Each structure stands twice: as structure tokens, then as C-alpha cells.
Amino acid sequence: MKIKLQNKIAINIIRIIAALVVVILLFLLGDILISGVPHISWHFLTSASQSFASGGGIGVQLFNSIYLLLLTLIISFPISLGAGIFLSEYAPKNIFTSIVRMAIEVLSSLPSVVVGLFGFLLFVVQFQMGFSILSGAIALTFFNLPLLTRNIEESLRAVPDLQREAGMALGLSKWRTVTRVILPEALPGIITGVVLGAGRVFGEAAALIYTAGQSATNIDFGNWNPFNAASPLNLMRPAETLAVHIWKINSEGVMPDASAVSAGASAVLIIVVLLFNIFARIIGNSLYRKLTATK
């Protein structure tokens, strides 16, 4: 009887904790969405921000955030994929590998402010790249790389060794075994990692304040020549992102509707992360199904 009672108590405590987490999250999400969604309009999403007058939008910041996220993923994904494959499949157990692992762990616990200041000193000042999307994307790569590498390594490692033996025994080279058997199996885990990383990158402010800058220059959405300074695709223009914008209007915003803009921008940020999440999962699942023929 006593054991059954213990069991019941334990299960209920766990249930309460789980419910608590859900309630807190729902409260937080609900609060942000309820106060923010009423301010979202097509005008708000597409027009430029105002520094002093009310009625400013977040069009440029929204575009900057998404562009920066894509750039960061384009830079960091191939690097972490390579590093993850090396660490999980090829790395011998020696001092060099353990140093690499330790470096990744240290890097992943680096505060984002430090990453931002490092990016500022190295890219913005030393390499004279100025406050630019490129500086921001590289800083975010530093920020994203350790987590993504770690995630890819773990996802690959989780594939049973039997699969590696099956591939090798069939006369597949090690590289083929890794890329054609192990990688497809690890794909769902890798996608989860990319999505989590993307959420962090999208919401990141501290690392960007000193690298991508705090000013949203007016950009001309009719001009898609990446070498033109007014083009949305230009890599060297300063680019305030959504998260930085929220931080800025809350700390020094002087427009009359600052709190409304901030609430609206926060809601948009959360919705975009959510959409990205869903989107990435749909793509990932269909890719996985295609690769593995699971229905």
C-alpha cells in the first residue's frame, strides 16, 4: 500500500510541476499577445519606424531580423554540420579533440554581450566592416555555432552503431555511410536544433547592438541590387533588428506610442518564431519521410 501511495504522490507532484510550467508559459505568451496583437496591422508590419512621432511601424526591423537569421544560418549551418560530423564520426579520442570539445562548451556559455563586444572590436572596428548586417551575422554565428555543433554531434551519435556497421559491411565507404545513412536518420534531431537555435538568434539583442547597429536606415524594397546601399540585400548597411528595436524603444524611445509599438513588436517577434518553428518542422518531416520512406 505504501509503495502505491508513494507512486501516486510522485506522479501528482510531477503533474503539478508540468501544469505550472504550462500555466506560466501560457500566461506569458497570452500577456504578450493580448497586449500586442491589437497594435498589429498591415501598416505596422510594413512601414518604417518613427523616432519622434507616433504611428511608426516595424517593417524594416522585421525584414532585417529575418534576413539576419537567414544569413546566420547560411554561415553557421555548414560549419557546424562539418564540425558535428567530424566530432561524432571521425574524431579520434585525443587531446586535440577534447580541446575542441571544451572550446565548444566554453563558447556556448559565453554571454551574448561578450560575443557582441568581441564582434564590435574585431569586425566593426578592426576589420572596418562598420555596423553592418554582415558583422551582425558573423557575431550571431559565433553565438549559434557551439549549440548547433553540439546538437548535430548529439543527433548523429544517437543513431545506433548497428547502422554504421550495416553501411560499412555493405561496401559503403565511411563517408557514404555517414552522408547517406546516418545523416538522414539524424535529420529530425538536427532540425529541432536548428529551430531552437533560430529562435534564440531571432530574439537576440545584446550581441547585435554593437555589431549590426541600432539604426534602421530606410531601405528601398524596389531595389534588389545587393551592392546598392539602399537595397534590402546590402550586407554592409547597419540593420536594427526587431529585438534591438524593442530594447531601444523601451530604454530611450521618445515617440508618444512607444509602449504600443513595443508591445506590437514583441507579439510579432513571438509569432514569427512560432511560424518559423512550424515551417521548419513541416519541411523537416517531409524531408525525413522522403529520405526514409516512413509513411
Place this chain on the structure above:
Amino acid sequence: MDEFITTSDVHLYYGKKEALKGINLSFPAKGINALIGPSGCGKSTYLRMLNRMNDLIPQVTTTGSVKINGVDIYSPKTDTVDLRKKVGMVFQQPNPFPFSIYENVTYGLRIAGVKDKQLLDERVEHSLKQAAVWDEVKDDLHKSALSLSGGQQQRVCIARVLAVQPDVILLDEPTSALDPVSSGLIEDMLLTIRDKYTIIIVTHNLQQASRISDRTAFFLNGELIEAGKTKRVFLNPQRQETDDYISGRFG
């Protein structure tokens, strides 16, 4: 005698531990050979040495000479990828790739560059028939191989090996994770392909060894105790250890 596989004075070390202590053993072309012995006697290690799967384990050193069809497979010139196409392997746990049945069976071929759809289709049907699983899966070739039962998975794994048309098939306790019916199907299947391949099977099941194999080798503590025609080894063992093992006095 015309030997297809010859191993002379093979020693294998895991680090400092000697797992094979000078094995001299050879197998003629075609037919089923069983390797028996208690756990840890070195029979699986010996089997995995024949397609150099032990290379994957760090700190393994192998000495001695291993020749398959006259070629020294441990010479520095040997390409293990080519070797493993000639020497296929089936494992204890069924390990199909997480792809469709069709893709599992054609994987080795397609990686080798075969694109001809008709040839692939033929080979799939032929291999699955040889592996005695065709009738059960022919209607869902594009279903995931992971959705099959363990016994079916194992036969698909065997078909996957047969599809690349190896000379030698190594089976490492292929039925020990399966139920008796599935095991029986695999045994029957092996008997039907014994004339086409040189088959070496590691088994803990002495009845299985005596039922299907032409020759049997008995390993103990990393040494080859006795090898010969299965009937002779089982009915008239020449060493006391063999007699003790097959009559169940130890092991």
C-alpha cells in the same frame, strides 16, 4: 584441396588482450561453415576479421595471413570498400536502414552506380526471393523496412547482402534475436543458397550448426580446438573439449 579462404597463424589483439591466438583455418568455396564455441571464445572476432569489420574498433591489431580467393585482404593495397562488397555480412540484430524495403535492397547497388531501373527491379525480386521474404513483402516494397517484424527485417537484411552478389556471406548469430519460426525460415533459406555462396555462420545454437552446416569449427578461449566435417565433429569429436562442449558439459 581447393581452399577459398585461408587464414594462417592469425593473432588478434584488443589493445594488449589477445583475442585470437594463432588460428589456422580454411574454408573451401561454397557451402555452409559453422563456427561454434562458448561466449567470448573469439568466434565472432574471427568472423569480423574476415571482412575487416574489426578495423572500426580502435586499438585492434591483427597479424598473420588472411587470403580470400588468393588475395591477402590485410595487405596495404586492399580497399576495404571493395573487400566488403565481396564479403557481405549479416548481424545479430536486424539492422535495416530506415528506408523502404526496395531502397534497402538496392542500396549497395545504387551506391555502386547502378541506375538501370529494370536491373534494380530484377535484382530486388531475385534477392528477396532468395531470402525467402518476397511473398510477404512484394506488395509493399515501398513501405519502410522498419515496419516489418524482426524476422522479416533480418531476411530483408540478408536480401540486401545478396543483392550485391558477394562471394562470401558472414552471418553473426543471425537468428539468436528471432523466434523459432523465423529462425527456421532463415535456416531453410541458407540451405537453398549454399551452392552459390561460401557461407560462414557463427551460432550458439548447436542444433542449428548440426542441421545446416557442412563443416564446423570449434573455438575455445581464442584458440581453434577442432574443425572438420560437421557430422564428424559432432559424432566423433577428436578432442575432449569439443566432446564436453557439444554434449553440454560446459559452455
